[in-house]
Amino acid sequence: MTTYSAADDAVDQLKNRIQKREARIGIIGLGYVGLPLALLYSEQKFKVTGFDIDTRKVDTLAKGGSYIYRIAPEEIQAAKTNGFAATADYSQISAMDAIIICVPTPLDEYHEPDLSFITSTTHSIAPHLRAGQLVVLESTTYPGTTEEVMVPILEKENAAGLKAARDEVFTGKEFFVAFSPEREDPGNTTVARRDIPKVVGGLNPKASELARALYGSIFNRTVPVSSPAAAEMTKLLENIYRCVNIALVNELKLLSLRMGINIWEVIEAASTKPFGFHPFYPGPGLGGHCIPVDPFYLSWKAKEWDFRTRFIELAGEINTNMPYHVLASVSSALNKQHKSVNGSRVLVLGVAYKRDIDDLRESPSLTIIELLQNDGAQVSYHDPYFPFIGKGRKYDLQMKCADLNNLAHYDCVVIVTDHSDYDYARIVEQSQLVVDTRNATRGLQSPKIVHC
Numbered sequence: 001m002t003t004y005s006a007a008d009d010a011v012d013q014l015k016n017r018i019q020k021r022e023a024r025i026g027i028i029g030l031g032y033v034g035l036p037l038a039l040l041y042s043e044q045k046f047k048v049t050g051f052d053i054d055t056r057k058v059d060t061l062a063k064g065g066s067y068i069y070r071i072a073p074e075e076i077q078a079a080k081t082n083g084f085a086a087t088a089d090y091s092q093i094s095a096m097d098a099i100i101i102c103v104p105t106p107l108d109e110y111h112e113p114d115l116s117f118i119t120s121t122t123h124s125i126a127p128h129l130r131a132g133q134l135v136v137l138e139s140t141t142y143p144g145t146t147e148e149v150m151v152p153i154l155e156k157e158n159a160a161g162l163k164a165a166r167d168e169v170f171t172g173k174e175f176f177v178a179f180s181p182e183r184e185d186p187g188n189t190t191v192a193r194r195d196i197p198k199v200v201g202g203l204n205p206k207a208s209e210l211a212r213a214l215y216g217s218i219f220n221r222t223v224p225v226s227s228p229a230a231a232e233m234t235k236l237l238e239n240i241y242r243c244v245n246i247a248l249v250n251e252l253k254l255l256s257l258r259m260g261i262n263i264w265e266v267i268e269a270a271s272t273k274p275f276g277f278h279p280f281y282p283g284p285g286l287g288g289h290c291i292p293v294d295p296f297y298l299s300w301k302a303k304e305w306d307f308r309t310r311f312i313e314l315a316g317e318i319n320t321n322m323p324y325h326v327l328a329s330v331s332s333a334l335n336k337q338h339k340s341v342n343g344s345r346v347l348v349l350g351v352a353y354k355r356d357i358d359d360l361r362e363s364p365s366l367t368i369i370e371l372l373q374n375d376g377a378q379v380s381y382h383d384p385y386f387p388f389i390g391k392g393r394k395y396d397l398q399m400k401c402a403d404l405n406n407l408a409h410y411d412c413v414v415i416v417t418d419h420s421d422y423d424y425a426r427i428v429e430q431s432q433l434v435v436d437t438r439n440a441t442r443g444l445q446s447p448k449i450v451h452c
């Protein structure tokens with residue numbers, strides 16, 4: 001049995017390979033998180049292999065194409081010139097020095113964590129694992145996933161009897177494990193991705209050291225924490241903080257509407273306080289893969305500790321109710337014009353879950369469209385990022401994007417996503433009635449505008 005200095009050697013060798021850009025990087029899951037990450041490493045002259053079970057994505061990348069709006073095909077082609085390749089073949093895992101996992105972590109139909117993507121990825125990696133490799137999980141999940149779910153599968157199913165490096169005894173038959181959450185804010189162009197500090201929690205100090213070296217090559221700052229669970233919890237704290245604060249302003253918006261106070265004006269005024277206040281904005285409901293989903297990973301885990309996460313549950317209740325509030329506002333606005341939702345022509349503006357992005361996941365627009373349809377409205381939509389809405393996990397709308405040339409045709413236009421491409425003055429001028437869920441019409445005065 002060798003001692004800690006052998007571990008130092010193994011770590012130094014890999015750090016050296018990272019420094020010289022000789023380390024081979026494998027990114028598993030080439031979606032909104034994994035593909036940009038692969039490109040960042042490729043830009044830094046690493047040879048990157050992307051793994052995805054979606055063969056359409058693999059084929060598109062092989063042809064130098066892109067399936068993500070904000071990633072131009074030219075970026076894929078440049079990466080390919082630097083050695084980037086995508087594959088569905090897990091046997092190539094053994095050639096990697098570092099493996100970063102970016103697969104989905106949704107909720108199942110009972111609103112409980114669905115770890116099947118993480119477990120199936122881990123089952124696929126395990127047979128190809130070799131000593132000295134670093135495996136990092138990036139998918140958002142509850143504290144304990146890396147250590148309690150991922151590591152046992154890797155240890156049990158690898159062919160060489162390898163163990164995760166945990167303590168000071170090092171036999172040379174170890175692999176390294178860490179968790180490092182993705183913290184990207186899609187559509188935010190004010191902070192470059194490399195300026196978002198990267199939190200890293202290794203299973204032991206050597207794993208943290210390696211993970212910091214790996215991410216230090218593409219991020220300006222890494223932030224070590226003491227364990228994978230601390231890193232997992234860090235990501236959840238960030239998202240729960242957003243979820244709870246958004247619920248708070250959503251609730252205050254409902255009260256302000258009743259009191260005839262403009263909540264947006266209030267938030268703007270409160271934001272002038274130079275300390276102790278961070279603005280959050282109300283809206284038509286939560287969307288995206290993260291904020292509506294991640295907090296419930298913690299609620300679920302908390303039950304194991306006989307603990308109820310009441311803030312999360314309350315925030316979930318308020319935020320989930322927001323699309324119903326939009327429906328009620330549309331109904332009331334039409335009512336004032338002696339019309340009912342039933343039979344009215346309604347145009348939903350914006351279906352992406354937030355401004356200027358091409359992501360529909362968990363978008364409140366989809367719920368709003370369904371609610372309006374259920375009440376008999378003839379619903380159309382427009383979104384510059386979505387020419388068509390087909391079938392998703394929870395809906396099957398099969399709708400084509402309408403054009404914006406005949407706004408007067410609609411009884412009501414509902415602004416659900418405030419894309420910056422829209423000319424709101426023209427929209428108000430040409431529409432019969434505008435229900436604005438985002439304060440997109442700020443500065444415009446018209447009796448046609450209903451704030452909601």
Ligand SMILES: NC(=O)c1ccc[n+]([C@@H]2O[C@H](COP(=O)([O-])OP(=O)(O)OC[C@H]3O[C@@H](n4cnc5c(N)ncnc54)[C@H](O)[C@@H]3O)[C@@H](O)[C@H]2O)c1
Pocket residue numbers: 028029030031032033034051052053054057102103104105117120121124138139140141182183184185186289290
């Ligand atoms: N999108 C974001 O802005 C964002 C931000 C922070 C964190 N996250 C987290 O990052 C993770 C990934 O999110 P995303 O938005 O990139 O998801 P995504 O759905 O866009 O991409 C995931 C990819 O993983 C692939 N995949 C699924 N199972 C696989 C398997 N067994 N082997 C190989 N590939 C597999 C899918 O085909 C898909 O291409 C999630 O946990 C999410 O919560 C996302």
